[in-house]
Every structure is written in structure tokens, then in C-alpha cells.
Amino acid sequence: xxxxxxxxxxxxxxxxxxxxxxxxxxxxxxxxxxxxxxxxxxxxxxxxxxxxxxxxxxxxxxxxxxxxxxxxxxxxxxxxxxxxxxxxxxxxxxxxxxxxxxxxxxxxxxxxxxxxxxxxxxxxxxxxxxxxxxxxxxxxxxxxxxxxxxxxxxxxxxxxxxxxxxxxxxxxxxxxxxxxxxxxxxxxxxxxxxxxxxxxxxxxxxxxxxxxxxxxxxxxxxxxx
Amino acid sequence: xxxxxxxxxxxxxxxxxxxxxxxxxxxxxxxxxxxxxxxxxxxxxxxxxxxxxxxxxxxxxxxxxxxxxxxxxxxxxxxxxxxxxxxxxxxxxxxxxxxxxxxxxxxxxxxxxxxxxxxxxxxxxxxxxxxxxxxxxxxxxxxxxxxxxxxxxxxxxxxxxxxxxxxxxxxxxxxxxxxxxxxxxxxxxxxxxxxxxxxxxxxxxxxxxxxxxxxxxxxxxxxxx
DNA sequence: GCAAAAGTGTTCTAGGTACACCCATGT
DNA sequence: ACATGGGTGTACCTAGAACACTTTTGC
Numbered sequence: 001x002x003x004x005x006x007x008x009x010x011x012x013x014x015x016x017x018x019x020x021x022x023x024x025x026x027x028x029x030x031x032x033x034x035x036x037x038x039x040x041x042x043x044x045x046x047x048x049x050x051x052x053x054x055x056x057x058x059x060x061x062x063x064x065x066x067x068x069x070x071x072x073x074x075x076x077x078x079x080x081x082x083x084x085x086x087x088x089x090x091x092x093x094x095x096x097x098x099x100x101x102x103x104x105x106x107x108x109x110x111x112x113x114x115x116x117x118x119x120x121x122x123x124x125x126x127x128x129x130x131x132x133x134x135x136x137x138x139x140x141x142x143x144x145x146x147x148x149x150x151x152x153x154x155x156x157x158x159x160x161x162x163x164x165x166x167x168x169x170x171x172x173x174x175x176x177x178x179x180x181x182x183x184x185x186x187x188x189x190x191x192x193x194x195x196x197x198x199x200x201x202x203x204x205x206x207x208x209x210x211x212x213x214x215x216x217x218x219x220x221x222x223x224x225x
Numbered sequence: 226x227x228x229x230x231x232x233x234x235x236x237x238x239x240x241x242x243x244x245x246x247x248x249x250x251x252x253x254x255x256x257x258x259x260x261x262x263x264x265x266x267x268x269x270x271x272x273x274x275x276x277x278x279x280x281x282x283x284x285x286x287x288x289x290x291x292x293x294x295x296x297x298x299x300x301x302x303x304x305x306x307x308x309x310x311x312x313x314x315x316x317x318x319x320x321x322x323x324x325x326x327x328x329x330x331x332x333x334x335x336x337x338x339x340x341x342x343x344x345x346x347x348x349x350x351x352x353x354x355x356x357x358x359x360x361x362x363x364x365x366x367x368x369x370x371x372x373x374x375x376x377x378x379x380x381x382x383x384x385x386x387x388x389x390x391x392x393x394x395x396x397x398x399x400x401x402x403x404x405x406x407x408x409x410x411x412x413x414x415x416x417x418x419x420x421x422x423x424x425x426x427x428x429x430x431x432x433x434x435x436x437x438x439x440x441x442x443x444x445x446x447x448x449x450x
Numbered sequence: 451g452c453a454a455a456a457g458t459g460t461t462c463t464a465g466g467t468a469c470a471c472c473c474a475t476g477t
Numbered sequence: 478a479c480a481t482g483g484g485t486g487t488a489c490c491t492a493g494a495a496c497a498c499t500t501t502t503g504c
Contacts, residue, residue, distance in 0.1 A: 004233055008233075390483085429475095457501095
């Protein structure tokens with residue numbers, strides 16, 4: 001059994017998935033990056049990702065990466081775009097199917113044996129230099145996310161299982177990039193009809209407590225308007 | 226030089242592009258299909274497509290397929306989605322990056338040595354059974370096209386270099402799937418501010434001649450509304 | 451009682467929809 | 478003169494934007 005045991009009549013590219021994992025933290029939209037352990041771009045920052053198994057579905061590969069890098073499962077995942085410029089990887093031809101994912105605020109455990117030096121959440125607006133064409137991938141993901149904010153309930157995927165309307169409004173404001181009118185915001189969210197009042201409240205400082213809501217169909221992203 | 230000269234340490238999938246080529250003909254939204262000459266699905270209908278060259282850009286590959294199958298160049302082309310179910314091709318793992326393209330009404334020459342039995346335009350609503358997962362690809366393409374009708378000027382890509390507003394309205398009605406109000410339609414198109422009156426008219430029967438318009442920026446698809 | 455966030459309706463405006471008649475031509 | 482599609486404006490209605498005060502708590 002020699003080193004190059006997989007043989008084809010015609011040349012085949014390698015296929016990978018890369019994932020833009022978004023969350024909201026410290027009033028910022030953040031992206032998960034990992035430090036590369038090997039060449040090329042050794043020690044540089046890059047998106048989590050890896051090669052697609054020969055019998056593995058694309059989405060499955062993305063979910064696996066997500067799980068391996070963050071320990072997170074069961075979150076929103078959507079195919080973004082496929083990047084295939086021939087020179088995007090100096091080693092060999094690598095075509096990457098990019099996905100993006102939204103991780104609820106309270107689930108960014110980065111648990112277990114994750115090395116803080118090897119993994120980090122970065123403000124979308126202040127990313128370090130990224131390996132390969134990953135800057136382009138992040139840009140496209142952010143553009144998609146921002147667009148979907150206006151015609152879907154995607155932002156709800158950032159919320160923990162119980163949350164207040166003010167918290168939700170902050171999430172919208174952070175992604176949207178500017179303040180929103182409180183009353184109009186609540187009117188709009190109500191119209192989506194995708195949340196339920198739990199009856200509980202959150203006491204949160206020296207002011208009136210806020211009602212806690214839950215999603216009627218967690219994980220479901222509806223197209224609205 | 227033996228048959229399987231391309232060798233890799235890890236298994237690599239094949240990567241292809243398939244193109245959904247739309248046009249408008251006989252008052253119908255049509256898709257170009259080709260008859261498969263070899264197994265699997267021999268003699269069945271399929272989308273034009275083929276393998277991506279090892280040093281070829283994805284979009285370039287799609288443009289090449291388009292050129293090879295139809296002789297058409299310089300038309301609108303957009304990446305649609307990447308389909309990669311492991312069992313989608315019975316031969317080997319093939320991941321396909323699907324594109325879709327809009328061909329102006331007057332440019333569907335299918336020129337040169339194209340065999341009428343091997344190639345055909347089919348009404349989107351009455352497609353034959355398709356090879357592989359091509360039915361899904363067409364569905365997604367049609368969905369994308371229909372969606373873009375509402376928030377972009379994509380439909381203008383179907384128009385010949387000079388056209389009347391009634392012709393344009395018919396195109397919108399065919400894709401939209403229902404009648405549109407003439408005055409509201411014209412108001413909306415005017416608001417796009419992407420067409421110019423040529424000053425010419427088209428005499429077209431026993432009625433008042435229609436003004437001919439051209440696109441200000443042909444090939445340009447604007448996001449509107 | 452005061453500070454601080456939660457909660458709540460109404461008015462105004464703009465954009466979308468509905469709708470009907472005259473115009474220019476060919477026969 | 479009549480049949481055919483080309484071309485035009487207004488009234489209505491609904492959805493989005495702007496906007497200010499009362500409520501409930503902790504200190």
C-alpha cells in the first residue's frame with residue numbers, strides 16, 4: 001500500500017467545506033476563527049473547515065466541522081456559496097463549499113479541550129488577516145445574513161431558549177448596524193407570530209422586569225414580508 | 226502511461242457544473258435540455274454540464290458548457306447552489322456546482338452542428354423526467370429566478386437589444402405566472418430607470434406602433450425596491 | 451423619590467393597487 | 478369605420494416611519 005492509493009483517469013480537485021460561524025457577544029457580531037497549525041498560512045487565522053469525506057454529504061461535512069471545532073450541534077446552517085478560483089489554495093486545486101451558521105448567544109461554550117490560542121471569536125468589523133480567500137467568504141456571509149435580516153426570521157437563531165424583546169432588539173440593531181425604534185420593532189416582531197410569552201419575567205436591575213419569550217418553532221427560519 | 230494516472234493520498238470527488246439555461250419562447254419559460262449519449266441515464270434528458278477542468282474556474286467552466294452546448298456567449302450567468310448528495314451519480318462521487326443563465330429571446334440559435342434530437346427547449350412546467358437530481362436543480366433555479374423578478378431587473382436579461390414595453394410585460398407575466406396591470410407595470414419599470422427610448426417604433430399589425438427601448442447597461446442586473 | 455429599562459398607540463406619509471379612456475395604425 | 482394593441486393619470490388603501498409617556502422595579 002503506497003502513499004497515493006487513490007487513482008483517477010482524470011484529475012480531480014479536492015473539495016472542502018468552510019463555515020462562517022456567527023454569534024453575538026459583547027454587543028458585537030462575531031465570527032469564529034481558528035489558528036492554522038500547518039502550512040500554508042501556518043499560524044494564520046482561518047475559517048473552520050476541512051475536506052469533505054468521499055461518501056459524506058456536503059451539509060453533513062459542514063455539521064461535522066462545526067461539531068469538531070465548537071462542540072455545537074443543532075444550530076442553523078445554510079449553504080452560502082462555492083468558491084473555486086484555481087489559485088485559491090497553493091497546494092492543490094481545492095474547491096470549497098462555504099456554509100454559514102448562527103450560534104445562540106448562550107451556546108458558545110467552545111468547550112472541552114479547546115486551546116484558547118488556537119480558537120477565537122472576532123468582531124466582524126475587525127478581523128485579522130485571513131488565510132486563503134476566507135475574507136471574501138466572510139464578507140459574503142455577512143452580506144447574506146444582513147439581507148436575510150430584512151425578509152426572514154433568521155436573527156431569532158441567535159437567541160437563547162428564553163429571551164426578552166429588548167435583547168432581541170439589540171441583536172437586530174447589532175446586525176443592522178444602527179438603532180431601531182422600539183415600538184415599530186415590537187410591532188414587526190409580533191406580526192411574525194413566531195414567539196410565545198412564557199409568562200415568566202427576568203429581573204435584571206433597578207427597573208421594571210422584562211417578559212421572557214420563547215420561539216414557537218426553534219430552528220425554523222421563516223421568510224416574511 | 227496507464228489509464229489511471231492521477232493519484233492522490235486521499236479520495237477526491239469529481240466536480241462538475243450544470244447549467245439551467247432559461248429563455249422565453251412561445252409564451253413559455255423554457256429550459257434547455259440535452260439528451261445523454263452515454264450511461265447512466267443513456268438517452269434520457271439532462272441539464273447541459275460537464276466536469277470542471279483542474280485549472281479552470283467554476284464560472285469559466287459554466288461559461289464553457291454554455292458555449293459548447295448553445296454557442297451562446299455574453300449572457301447573464303449566476304451561481305445557483307452546489308449539489309453534493311453522495312449517491313447523486315451512480316458512477317462515482319460527483320459534486321456539481323449549478324449555475325443558471327438567461328438567454329435573450331432572439332439569441333437561442335442553437336446554431337451550427339446541433340442535432341435537434343440531442344437538444345431541446347422544454348416548457349418549465351412540462352419537463353420530461355430528468356437524469357440525476359436535475360429536477361431539483363431546475364426547481365431551485367426557477368425559484369431563484371421567480372424571487373429575483375420581484376427585487377431585481379433580472380428579467381431584462383431575456384430581452385433582445387430593442388424591445389417594446391408590451392413585450393417586456395409579457396415576459397414578466399410568463400415568469401410571474403399571471404396577468405399584470407399595464408399602467409402599474411410601466412410605472413414600476415420606469416422607476417427602475419434602466420431603459421432608454423430609442424426614438425424608433427415597431428409597426429406590428431393593424432394598430433398603433435410601439436416604442437422601442439434599449440437597456441442603459443445591458444448585462445447589468447440591479448437590485449431594486 | 452429617583453434612576454433606568456419595559457411596555458404601549460396614534461398620526462403621517464409613501465408606495466402599491468385598482469381602474470377606464472383615447473391614440474395610431476392596417477384593413 | 479372598425480378592430481387591435483399602444484399609451485396615459487388619478488383615487489384609494491395599506492404598510493412603514495416618526496414620535497412621547499406611563500409602568501415597574503432596585504436602590
